[in-house]
Amino acid sequence: MALYFPPARAGLPVFFLLAAALASVALVGTAPAVAAPVSLPVTGERLVAADAEPQNWLSYGRDYAEQRFSPLAQVDRQSVQDLGLAWYFESDNHLGLETTPLVIDGVMYFTGAWSKAFAVNARTGELLWRFDPQVPRSKSITACCGAINRGLAAWGERLFLGTLDGRLIAIDRVSGEAVWSTQTTDPDKAYSITGAPRVAKGLVFIGNGGSEFGTRGYVSAYSAETGELRWRFYTIPGNPEDGFENEVMARAAATWNGQWWQYGGGGTVWDSIVYDAELDQLYIGVGNGAPHNRRIRSPGGGDNLFLSSVVALDPDTGDYLWHYQEVPAETWDYTATQQMTLADIEWQGQQRKVIIHAPKSGFVYLIDRHTGKLLSAEPYTTVTWASHYDMDTGRPVEVEGQDYDGEAAVVFPSASGGHNWHPMAYSPRTGYLYIPELDMGMPFDEVKAPDYRHLKRHFNTGYEIGSGTVSQRFGQAMMDHLPKAHLLAWDVENARIAWKIPHPNIHNGGVLATAGDLVFQGTSDGRLLAVDAHSGEVLWQFDTQNSVLPGPVSYQVDGEQYVAVAVGRGGVLTSNTGKDYGTYNPNNRIMAFKLGGSASLPPVEKPERPLPPARMAATEAEILDGRALFDRFCARCHGANAVGDGSVPDMRYLEPVWHENFEAIVLEGLMEGAGMPRFDDVLDKDDVRNIHAYVIDRAHEDYALRQESGWWASLKNAAAHAGARVVSWFLRP
Template sequence: MTRKTEIMRPIIGLALIASVLQAFAGPVSPERLLNAEADNANWLSHGRSYREQRYSPLDQINSANAEQLGLAWYFETDTHLGLETTPLVIDGVLYFTGAWSTAYAVDARTGALLWKYDPEVPREKSITACCGVVNRGLAAWEDKLYLGTVDGRLIAIDQESGKPVWSTRTTDPTKAYSITGAPRVAKGLVFIGNGGSEFGTRGYVSAYDANTGEMRWRWHTIPGNPAEGFENEAMEKAAATWNGEWWQYGGGGTVWDAIVYDPELDQLYLGVGNGAPHNRRIRSPGGGDNLYLSSVVALDPDTGDYLWHYQEVPADNWDYTASQQITLADITWQGEARKVIVHAPKAGFVYLIDRHDGTLLSAEPFTTVTWASHYDMSTGRPVEVEGQDYDGEPAMVYPSAIGGHNWQPMAYNPESKMLYIPELDMGMLFDEIKAPDYKHLKRHFNTGYKLSQDALPQPVTQGILKHFPKSHLLAWDVEKAEIAWKLPHPYIHNGGVLATGGNLVFQGTSDGRFLAVSADKGEILWSFDAQNSILPGPVTYTVDGEQYVAVGVGRGGALTMNTGKSYPTENPNNRIMAFKLQGSATLPPAPEPERPLPPPRTQASEAEIEEGRKLFDRFCARCHGATAVGDGSIPDMRYLAPIWHENFEAVVLNGLMEQAGMPRFDDVLNAKQVANIHAYVIERAHEDHALRQQTGWWAELKAKATDLTTRVMAWFIRLTTS
C-alpha cells in the first residue's frame, strides 16, 4: 500500500459515509402529505398526493428535449416474478416493492442499494394469490413505511434501517386471502384491503393505528350470513339486495387496490371488487343488485362508518371490479364547479361521480363495450344489452374479465383536464357453468363460467392473443367526456402512466419499450428498449435539481402469466430503471434463452393428452400460460430441463418445490391425471421444437398464412360482436 493510498483511504471513507447519510430520507409528516402536490422533488404516496392524479408539474424534461433522455441507472432484483410497484421517492431515497412482498430502498441518484427487507412470506401461499406474488407498493407516515404481504400481514418498517417495527395479521390464514395492493395512510391510520374473491372470500377494509398496529375499525363490503347478525346498518340494507345463500360462496367484493383519502371532504373512498362467483345466477339466485359489489363506497375515515355509495355495475356478472384507481379532481361540469371522482375501471366507462354524495354525473365508454348500451342518467343505472349475460347461451362480451382498464395506473393532468388511460380493447367468450357442486371445487377460480375452450393449434392461439385484443394509450377529455386521441400499441397489457408539466406522458409497453409521448398530440417523442415488459406506473422526482423518471420493469401478474409470450421480449430480469437528460448508462446484453431438447413422447393416447390439456387449463395455465406458453416470469413448461421431467410427479403431486413457490396438487389431482398433464406438456414441447426447426420459404409461408388467418379471425369476431 502506498503512502498516498493510506492518506486517501479515510478521506474516501468519510465521503462514502457522507453520501450514505445524505441518502437517508426525512420523516413524512401529516403536513408533508397534505401539501404533497406542491412538493415537486418527491413522490410521497402511491398516486403522488392524496388526489392520486399521478401528475407532476416538473418540466425540466419536456416535449422539446425528450429525445435527449438516457438511462441514468438501473437496479436489478433477484427475481423474475414480476414488478407492479409504484416507487416512493423521499428526500433522495427511492423505496419500492418486489415479488414476495419484499421491500427495497435505493439511492435515487445512483440506484445503490441502501437496505432490503424480506418478510419471508411462506412460499406455499402462492396458490392463493390469484395473479402472481406481486406487490404494488408502500405507504409512508412519519418515520415508517407500511407494507402489505401476500400472506395477509400489514408490517411497519423503519424508514431509515429497513427493520420491522410492528406486524399484524389482517386476514384469516385459513382462507384464501392475499394482499398485493399498496396501503394508504391518513390521520394516523393505515388502511388496507385484500384480494381473494376468485377463491370465494368476503371482502373488507381495515384501519390500523400507524404507531402501534392496533386495529381501529373494519368495514365489510358485502353482508355475511344473516343468521349471525349484521355488523352495521349498511350490511343489513345490503342483505336485502342478495338472494339465496351467497355467504356459502364467499360473495366477493374484495378491495384489492383503490383506497383514497379526500382531505377536503374528510372521506375515504373504496373501489369494491367483483362478485364470487362472477356468475350472479350462482351466487344470488333470484336476482338483486348485490351491494356493494362493483361500487365506489365512501366511509368516515375515523370510524369506518358508511357515508354513501355508487354502484357502477349492479349485480356484476363479468368480473367488472371497481377496484381500479380512483382519482380526485376539481372540474367544471355543465357550467358548474364540481369536486369529482374520475374513475375508468374494468367495465369500460369513464365515470364522473360527485365526491360529496356519490351522484353520477356522467358515464361514457372509453373502449369497446357490449354488455351495456348506455347509462340512464335519471336512475344512474346501466342499460344492459340483451343476451350479454350468457344466461343459457354463450356470449362474446366486451370488455373481457380482464377489463377495459385494469390495475395499471392512469394519470390525470389537472391543468388540461386530460385523463390518460392504458386501455385494453378485448372481448371474451362467457359460457356458463351450472354444476350443482360448483362451490366445492378446489383450486379453481370462482367464476361460474368456463375457463377452458376447445383446443386450437399453438400458432393460432398465440396469433389470436396477438391480433384479437387491441390496446392504446388513450387521452380522455374529462370535461367534454370524449376521447381526445389514441396511440395504438402492437400488443396487449401495457404499463401504467405518468403525466408531467413538460407536455409529456410516460408509459411502458408489453414489448419492452419505455415511451415519452406528447401529452397534447399523442406522438411518440422518445423510446428506450428496456429488454422486458413494463407494467407499473412511472414516477418522477428531482435530486440536486436534476429531474429523473423511474419505472419498474418486469413481467408478471394475471394477464401476462396467462397469455405468455404473445410479444417479443426474452429478458426475464426485473429492474428499476431511472432516466434523465443526457443519461449515459447502458444495460448488459439480454441473456440467450435456454431451450433444451424435448424429452421422448410418452405412451399417452390422444384422449389422455386432451384430458391433460383440460387439466392444465384449469390448474396450471393461470401461472404457466395458455397452451403452456410462459411469459418468462416463472419457468416455461416447454423448456424444462430433464431433471424436472424426471421429477414431474414429485413436483406437481407431492410438493417437491413447494418451498420455492410451486404449489402441490395432491388434494385435487391423482397420479394418472398428473401423468396426462405431463404428456400434454411434452407434446407442447415437441410442437414448439418442430416450429422452431422449420426454415426456409415453407416456414415463412406457413407463418404468414397463420398470421393472416388469425388476423381474419380476429377481424370477423370483432365485426360480429361489436
C-alpha cells in the same frame, strides 16, 4: 344510482431450490450498505401540500388526489430527446415488478416479488437496505395474480407494507427494520394482499384480495403508531345467522339471495383506496362477486351490494357515508377496484369536485364526491354488455343475452377489463385522463348451479371457455374485432376520446403525466415511451429489454429531474403478451432516466433451449384431457398453450430433471417451498400423467416449428404465439 344509508358516523418461482432453502427464515432486514440522505417525517401536511415538493413522490399516486401528475418540467417536449438511462437496479428475481416507487428526500423505496421492500439512493441506485418479510412460498396457490406487490405507504418515519400472506408491517425508513407487524386476515382463509396501503390522519388503510378463492371482502384501518386495529368495514354481508356488523350490512343483505356466504361472496378491496383531504372522506373501490356468475352466488337476483361499487367512508370511524354501484349484480368480473382520481373540474357550467373512474366495465364514470351522484358514464372502449346508462336512475341498461344466461355469449370488455390495475394519469394542464386501454372481448359460457363445483384453493368463476357453438362465435368475433391496446387520452370535461395511439401487444403499462406536457408509458413489448400530452405523438422511446407494467414516477435530486419505472414481466396472465421470449426473462429492474444519462443495460443473452424429451405413450384423448386440465389449473401461471414468458418456467423447455420429477412436483409438493403449489386436492396420478403428456406434446410441436426455415416457419411461429396471447386471457375457469 347513488343510494344513501343513514351513517352512524401471482407468478410463482417454480423449481428454484435456493428459494426453498431460504423460505423458513424470520423477518429479515439488511443493514444499510451506504449512508442514506437526511429525511424528514412524512406528515399529513406534507401529503396535502405535495405540489410544494415536486422533487418527491410521497404516496402511491404522488398526492392524495392520485392524479399521477408531476409538476416537474425540466424534461419537456423539446428536451426529452436528450433523456438517457441514469442508473438501473437489479432486483433479486424475475417474478414481476408492479410497484410504484416512493421517493422521499432523495431515497427511493419500492417493493418486489414475495412482498420484499427495498431502499436505494435515488440519485445513484445504490442499495441502502433490503427487507424480506419471509412470506411462506406455499401461499402462492391462493395468490390470484402472482407473488407481486404494488407498493408502500409512508407516514412519520415509517413505511407500511402489505404482504402476500395478509400481514401489515411497519418498517423503519432509515434502518429497514420491522417496527411492528399485525395479521390483517384470517390465515386459514385464502386472503392475500398485493395492493399498496394508504395513510391519512395517522391511520393505515389496507384491503385484501382472494374473492375467487372464497373470501368475503373488507377494508381495515390500523394505527400507524402501534398497529392496533381501529375499524373494519365489510363490503358485503355475511351469514345472517351470525348477525350483521351494522345496519348497513343488514340493508345490503336485502339485495342478495340464496346462501351467498357459502361461496365467500367476494367484494374484496384489493387495490384503490383514496383519501379526500378536502372533504375528509375515504373512497374504496369494491371488487367482483364470487363466484363471478351471479346466478350461482345469488340465485333469484338482487343488486348484491356493494359489489362493483365506489363506497365513501368516514376515515376516522369507517362509518358508511354513500355509495355508487357501477355494475349492479355484476357477472363478468367487472371490479371497481381500479384507480380512482380526484379532481376539481367544470362540468356543465358548474365547478364540481369529482371522482374520475375508468374501471374494467369499459365506461368512464364521473361521480360527485359530495353525494355519490353519477354525473356521466360514457364508454372509452368497445362495450357490449350495456348499451348506456340511464341518467335518471344511474343504472346501466344491460344488453339482452350478454349475461350468458342459458346461452353462451361473447362479451366486451373481457374479464380482464377495458382497463385493469395499471395506473392511469390525469393532467390538469390538458384536462385529459390518460388510460392504458385494452379493447378485447371474451366468451362466457356458464356452469349451471347443479353442475357447479366450488374448489377451495383454486379459482371459482362459474363460467368456462365453451366448445362448439361458443367457440365458433368467439372465433368469428375475433375475426371481426381482434384484441387491441392503446394509450388513450380522455377529454374529461367533454366526456369523449381526444386521441389514442395503438400498441402492438395487449397488457401495457401504467401512465405518468408531467408539467413538461409529456405522458410516459411502458409497453409489454419492452419499450418506455414519452408521448406529447396534447397530440399523442411519440417523441422518445427506450428499449427496456423487458415488459413494463406499472406506472412511472418522476422526482428531482440535485436539481436534475428523473423518470423512473419498474421493469419486468411476471404475475398471472402476463405470459404471451410481448415478444416470444421463451425462457429468456432477465431479472426485474428499476430504471431511472435523466437528461444526459449515459448508462447502458447489459447485453441480452438468451439461453439455449433443450431438446424435448421422448413422447409419452398417450392417446390423443389423454393428451386432450391433459390440455383441458392444464388450462384449468396451470395456464394461470404457466401461460396458455404452455407458452410461458420466462417469469416462471416455460413448460416447453424443461430440463430432464423436472420431467423425471413431474409427478412429485405436482402431486407431492416437491417444490412447494420454492412457490410451486401442490395439486393433490384436485388431481390424481392419471390426471398428472395426461398433463405431462400434453406438455411434452407441446414441446415437440415447438421444436418442429423451430427446425423449419424461411418465412413460412416464421409466420407459423408468430401465429402460434399471437393465438396464445389471445387465448391466455380467457383461460380463467
